[in-house]
Amino acid sequence: MATLEDVARHAGVSLATASRVLNGSTRQVGAAMRQRVESSAAKLGYRVDAAAQTLARGASNVVGVVIQDLTDPYFAAIADGAIRAADRHGMVVTLGTTYRDPEREIALVATLNAQRARAVLIAGSRVADETVLRRLRAELDVYRAAGGRVAVIGQDVLGTGTVAPLNREGAYDMAVALARLGHRRFATLAGPPNLLTAIDRAEGFASALSDLGLRPPLEVHGAFDRDGGYDAACELLAMRGDVTCVFAVNDVMATGALAAFRENGVHVPHDLSLAGFDDIASLRDLVPSLTTVRLPLARMGSLALDLALADDGVPRRESVGGEVVLRDSVRPVTG
Amino acid sequence: MATLEDVARHAGVSLATASRVLNGSTRQVGAAMRQRVESSAAKLGYRVDAAAQTLARGASNVVGVVIQDLTDPYFAAIADGAIRAADRHGMVVTLGTTYRDPEREIALVATLNAQRARAVLIAGSRVADETVLRRLRAELDVYRAAGGRVAVIGQDVLGTGTVAPLNREGAYDMAVALARLGHRRFATLAGPPNLLTAIDRAEGFASALSDLGLRPPLEVHGAFDRDGGYDAACELLAMRGDVTCVFAVNDVMATGALAAFRENGVHVPHDLSLAGFDDIASLRDLVPSLTTVRLPLARMGSLALDLALADDGVPRRESVGGEVVLRDSVRPVTG
DNA sequence: CTGTTAGCGCGTTCAT
DNA sequence: ATGAACGCGCTAACAG
Numbered sequence: 072m073a074t075l076e077d078v079a080r081h082a083g084v085s086l087a088t089a090s091r092v093l094n095g096s097t098r099q100v101g102a103a104m105r106q107r108v109e110s111s112a113a114k115l116g117y118r119v120d121a122a123a124q125t126l127a128r129g130a131s132n133v134v135g136v137v138i139q140d141l142t143d144p145y146f147a148a149i150a151d152g153a154i155r156a157a158d159r160h161g162m163v164v165t166l167g168t169t170y171r172d173p174e175r176e177i178a179l180v181a182t183l184n185a186q187r188a189r190a191v192l193i194a195g196s197r198v199a200d201e202t203v204l205r206r207l208r209a210e211l212d213v214y215r216a217a218g219g220r221v222a223v224i225g226q227d228v229l230g231t232g233t234v235a236p237l238n239r240e241g242a243y244d245m246a247v248a249l250a251r252l253g254h255r256r257f258a259t260l261a262g263p264p265n266l267l268t269a270i271d272r273a274e275g276f277a278s279a280l281s282d283l284g285l286r287p288p289l290e291v292h293g294a295f296d297r298d299g300g301y302d303a304a305c306e307l308l309a310m311r312g313d314v315t316c317v318f319a320v321n322d323v324m325a326t327g328a329l330a331a332f333r334e335n336g337v338h339v340p341h342d343l344s345l346a347g348f349d350d351i352a353s354l355r356d357l358v359p360s361l362t363t364v365r366l367p368l369a370r371m372g373s374l375a376l377d378l379a380l381a382d383d384g385v386p387r388r389e390s391v392g393g394e395v396v397l398r399d400s401v402r403p404v405t406g
Numbered sequence: 407m408a409t410l411e412d413v414a415r416h417a418g419v420s421l422a423t424a425s426r427v428l429n430g431s432t433r434q435v436g437a438a439m440r441q442r443v444e445s446s447a448a449k450l451g452y453r454v455d456a457a458a459q460t461l462a463r464g465a466s467n468v469v470g471v472v473i474q475d476l477t478d479p480y481f482a483a484i485a486d487g488a489i490r491a492a493d494r495h496g497m498v499v500t501l502g503t504t505y506r507d508p509e510r511e512i513a514l515v516a517t518l519n520a521q522r523a524r525a526v527l528i529a530g531s532r533v534a535d536e537t538v539l540r541r542l543r544a545e546l547d548v549y550r551a552a553g554g555r556v557a558v559i560g561q562d563v564l565g566t567g568t569v570a571p572l573n574r575e576g577a578y579d580m581a582v583a584l585a586r587l588g589h590r591r592f593a594t595l596a597g598p599p600n601l602l603t604a605i606d607r608a609e610g611f612a613s614a615l616s617d618l619g620l621r622p623p624l625e626v627h628g629a630f631d632r633d634g635g636y637d638a639a640c641e642l643l644a645m646r647g648d649v650t651c652v653f654a655v656n657d658v659m660a661t662g663a664l665a666a667f668r669e670n671g672v673h674v675p676h677d678l679s680l681a682g683f684d685d686i687a688s689l690r691d692l693v694p695s696l697t698t699v700r701l702p703l704a705r706m707g708s709l710a711l712d713l714a715l716a717d718d719g720v721p722r723r724e725s726v727g728g729e730v731v732l733r734d735s736v737r738p739v740t741g
Numbered sequence: 742c743t744g745t746t747a748g749c750g751c752g753t754t755c756a757t
Numbered sequence: 758a759t760g761a762a763c764g765c766g767c768t769a770a771c772a773g
Contacts (some may be wrong), residue, residue, distance in 0.1 A: 072552035074766055085744045090768065101742060116548040122460035123766035126749045131457060133500065141486040144479065151476040154503050163517060165468065166501040168489050182498060185456045217407035236540060296408040297691070305639040326691045333693070353479060356632070356661045358693045359670070409750055420760040423754060436758060458750035461765045745772080750765105757760080 073115035082111035094119055125187060132162045134376060135183030139171045139195040143296065143323065144351045145368065149194045149224060152372025160380070162189065169195070172258050173203045175209050184214040190379035192372070194224040196268035204228065222379035222386075224371050226267045232378035232386045234371050238268055238348075241364040241393030242275030245318060246344055248395045250283050251257075253404030254316040254344065258289040260303040260328055262320045266295055272348055274318040289314055293324065300324030304331035315344060315404055322347035322363055329357065329400070344401035348393070359399035366393050408450035416504025417446035429454055438466065460522060467497045469711060470518030473543055474506045474530040478631065478658065479686045480703065484529045484559060487707025495715070504530070506630075508538045512545050517716040519549040525714035527707070529559040531603035531630075536558040539563065544655055557714035557721075559706050561602045567713035567721045569706050573603055573683075576728030578621030580653065580681055582632035583730045585618050588739030589651040589679065595663055597655045607655040624649055628659065639666035650679060650739055657682035657689050657698055662694065663733070679736035683728070694734035701728050 079089035080236055084104055091102045092108045100108075111117075125131040136153045138146040148326060157164045164184060167179035176193065185358050192212065197204065208229055211221055215231075222232035249257070259276055262269025277287055289312070293303030300319055304327065307317065319325035325347030332339050339345045350365035371391055378387055414424035419439055419713055427435045429442045446452075454465075460466040471488045473481040492499045502514040510529065518526050526549065530618060543564055543576060550566075557567035584592070594611055597604025612622055624647070627640030635654055639662065641654065647685065654660035660682030667674050674694055675679045685700035706726055713722055 076766075086767080087745080087769085088743060091743090094767080099742065104743080116551065117518045118516060118548065120461070120522060120550070120766050121458040122466060122522060123749090125457035126455070126461055126751090126769075127766075127768040129749065141476075141482050141489065142687065144477070144482075145480045147476050147479075150501075151503070154476065154501065158503075161498050163502070163521065165498050166485075166489065167498070168486070168493075170570065181453060184453045187455060187457060213453065216451065217453070234737050297688075320709070326688075338765095352477065353632075353661075353688055356665050356692065411750075421751080421762095422753080422760060423758085426759090429751080434758070439759085455750050458765090459752080461767090462752040463751075464752095464765070742772085743773085745770105747768105747769090752763105752765090755761090755762085757758100 073117045075117070078108060078112045078115055080119045081115060082107040084108060089168050124339065131187045133165050133188045133189040134162050135165050135167065135179070135186065135188040137167045137169065137176060137179050137193045139169050141166070144353050145321070145323065145349055146194060148352065148368035149287065149372040150341060153192055153376055155369070156373030156376040160376070171326060173198055173200070173207065175237070177207050180207070180210045180214060184217065184219060188219065190220040190222070190267030192222050192224065192375045192379060194372070194375070196266045197226045197228050199265045199267060199270070199349065215248060220379040220382040222375040224375050224383070226255070227388055228267075230386060232375070232382050233388045234378060234389045234390060236366055236371065237269035237390055237392045239275035241348065241395070242272040243279040243316070243397050245364055246276045246279030247283070247346070248307065248317070248343070248397065249316050249346060249401060250280070252401060255285055255404070256313045256315055257285070258291065258307050258314045258317045260300055260307065260309070260317060260319040260324050261290045262299065263322065264370055266293050266373045267281045269295060269320045270292055275317050288318070295324065297323050297327040300327030301331045302327070304328035305335070308332070308335055308337065317345050317402065319345065319347045322349045323363055324349045325361055325363070327355065328356060340400050340402040346401055350396060362401045363396055363399045364393035364398050368392060408452045409455070410415065410452070412445045413443060413450055413452045414449060417442040419443060428452070429459065458483045465565040466522045466524060467626055468500050468521055468523045469497050470500050470521065470523040470526040472502045472511060472514050472526065472528045474502065476501070476503055479688050480656070480658065480684055481529060482571040483687065483703035484707040487704030488575065488705070488711055491708035491711040495711070508533055508535070508542065512542050514547045515542070515549060519552065519554060523554065525555040525557070525711060527557050527559065527710045527713055527714060529707070529710070531601045532561045532563050534600040534602060534605070543727050555714040557710040557717070559710050562723055563602070565721060567710070567717050568723045569713060570723060570725045571701050571706065572725055572727045573606035574610035576609040576683065576730070578614040579610045579730050580683070580699055581614030582618070583732065584651050584653070584679070584681060584736060585615070585620065587736060590620055590739070591621070591645070591648045591650055593626065593642050593649045593652045594625050595642065595652060595654040595659050596625045597630045597634065597659065598625050602654045604630060609624070611653050616655050623653070631658065632658050635662030636666045639661070639663035641668070643667070643670055643672065651736065652678060652680045654680065654682045657684045657686045657696055660696055660698070661689060661692060675735050675737040681736055685701070685731060697733045697736045698731055699728035702726060
C-alpha cells in the first residue's frame with residue numbers, strides 16, 4: 072500500500088504539501104503542485120490510512136451505535152437514521168449488537184472507547200437493575216472522561232444526552248383514543264416486568280384508564296418480541312373475561328398476538344380490538360393493519376447523533392412524541 | 407485518557423512489559439508484575455488505543471459490511487449474521503449503506519480501505535452496468551492489492567470470494583412446485599430489468615415453465631422493494647388474462663403485491679395465488695402466509711466473512727440453496 | 742505557498 | 758523474564 076510519503080516523493084514535493092492537498096487541510100496549495108500530487112496519488116492508488124490519521128489528529132471519525140437486535144425492525148430503523156446522519160457528517164458507523172444482554176452493552180462501550188469513537192449512541196430500553204446500570208455508567212464515565220460523547224435513545228437514566236420517546240404519554244393517548252371508541256374493558260400485553268420502556272407504556276395506558284374512571288387493564292407479561300406477544304396473547308385468551316380491546320406495548324408483540332388470536336379463532340377487530348406501539352414500517356401490510364403509536368424512529372437515530380456531538384458537558388434531553396394512528400385492528404364498540 | 411506509558415510508569419515497569427500483559431502478546435510475564443500492571447490499568451481506567459494498535463501492527467480488527475438498505479429486512483438479516491460472525495472473531499463491524507446507489511458502493515469500499523479493514527463484505531445484487539462495475543472492480547483491486555480480503559453475497563462477477571444464492575435454481579423449483587399444484591398460467595413481478603438477482607430469479611422461473619411445456623409467464627417489472635411490488639401488481643391487474651399464479655422475485659415485493667391485490671378486491675389465494683422469495687422472518691405473520699423460497703440469510707452473512715478471511719488469492723465460491731416453502735398464499739387449482 | 746520536524750500510542754525487535 | 762529504542766503513517770506547529 073502506497074503511503075503519503077511515497078506520493079510526496081513520486082510528486083517531488085514535501086510530505087506536508089502532499090498531506091495538505093490530499094487530506095482536507097484548510098491551507099492553500101499552488102495549482103501546479105496540487106495537480107502533480109493528485110495525479111501521483113491516483114497513479115499509486117494511494118488511500119489515506121485512517122488509523123494514522125486518528126493517531127495524529129487525536130480524534131477518529133467513527134461513531135459507535137449500540138443496539139440490541141438488528142433483526143428487530145425497531146432497532147434497524149433507528150440504526151438506519153443514525154447511519155444516515157453519520158454519513159452527512161462524513162463519519163463512519165461501527166455497529167454493535169447486544170443480543171439484549173446488558174453485559175454486552177458494557178463490553179461494546181469499552182470496545183468503542185478503544186476505537187476512540189467520537190460518539191457512542193445506545194438504543195434500547197434500560198433494565199431496572201441497579202448493579203448492571205452502575206457498571207454501564209462507570210464504563211461510560213471513563214469514555215466520557217476521555218472526551219467521548221454519549222447519547223442514549225430511551226430512558227434518561229445515565230446522565231447523558233437523551234432522546235426520550237414519550238412512551239407514557241403515547242400510551243396514555245392511545246388509551247384515550249380507544250376509550251373514545253367505546254371500549255371499557257382492556258388488557259395489556261405488557262412485556263418483561265423489568266424493562267423500563269415496557270413499564271412506561273403499560274403504566275401510561277393504565278393511568279389513562281384510571282383518569283377515565285375505567286377499570287385497570289388485565290396485565291399479561293411476556294418477552295418484548297414477536298413470540299412474547301404470541302405467548303402473552305395465548306395466556307390472555309385463557310382468562311379474557313369481558314375484555315374488548317388489547318394493547319400490546321410494541322408492534323412486534325402485537326404481531327405475535329395477532330397470530331395467536333387468529334390461530335384461536337378470535338377475529339381482530341371483530342371479536343377483539345388490538346393496538347400496538349412504534350409503527351414499524353415493514354409491518355404496515357399486516358391484516359388487519361395495526362392501530363399504533365407512531366414514533367419517528369429514523370429521526371430518533373439522527374437526533375441522537377446530533378445530541379451526542381453537541382454534548383458539551385451539560386447533557387441535553389430531547390423528547391419525541393408519538394402520534395396515535397387508528398387503523399383496522401380496532402373498531403368501535405357498537406351498542 | 408491514560409496511555410500505556412502512563413500505566414507502565416504507574417506500575418513501575420517498562421512500556422514493553424505493560425504492553426505484553428495488557429494486549430495479548432504470547433510472551434510471558436511474571437505473576438507479580440502482571441498483577442501490578444493490571445491493577446494500575448484498572449485504576450487509571452486504561453483503554454487500548456485501537457488506532458495506535460492498528461498502526462503499530464499494520465492490521466486493524468474491523469471488517470466492513472456494505473449493504474444497500476438497513477430497513478430492508480433482507481439486508482438486516484445478512485448484516486446480523488455478519489456481525490455475529492465478526493464478533494466471534496473478536497472483530498468489529500463498520501456498516502455502510504448505499505441506498506441502492508452503486509456509486510456509494512465504490513465510495514464505501516474506498517472508505518473501508520482507508521480504515522484498513524481486514525475484510526469487506528458486499529451484499530446486494532450487482533447491476534448489469536459495465537462501467538460502474540469496472541470502477542467498483544478497480545477500487546476493490548487497490549484494496550486487495552493492499553492485502554484486503556473481499557467477499558460478495560450475490561453474483562460472482564467481481565472475481566472475489568462469493569456467497570452465491572441459487573436464485574435461478576430456487577425460482578425453478580418454485581415454478582415446478584406451483585405447476586404441480588395445477589397452475590398453468592403464470593405472471594412474474596420481475597423487479598428492475600438490470601438487476602442480476604431479479605433477472606436470475608425471473609429467468610429461472612421462466613425456464614422451468616418452458617421445460618414443463620407451459621407458456622412463458624407474463625412479466626411486469628417494478629422496483630425491487632415493497633412499493634415496486636405494489637405498482638407491478640396494479641399493472642398486472644390491468645392485463646391479467648387467465649393468470650392464476652403470480653411469482654414475485656422477492657418477499658418484499660410480494661408484500662406490496664398482496665396489498666395491491668387486496669385493495670382491488672382480488673383475494674389471495676382464492677382468486678390468485680402468490681409466491682415470493684427469501685423467506686423474510688418478519689413477514690411470516692402476513693395473511694395469507696407467503697409461499698416462498700427460504701434463504702439462510704444470517705448464515706450467508708457469516709459465511710461471507712469466513713470466505714473473505716480465508717481468501718488466499720484464489721477466491722472461493724460457496725453456493726447456498728433455497729428451499730421451497732409452501733404456505734397459504736398459494737392453493738391448488740381445482741378442476 | 743512550501744518544507745522540516747516532532748510527536749500521536751503502541752508493537753516489536755534486540756539487548757540484557 | 759524484562760527493558761530500551763525504533764518505526765508504523767500521518768498531522769500540525771514552526772520556520773522559511
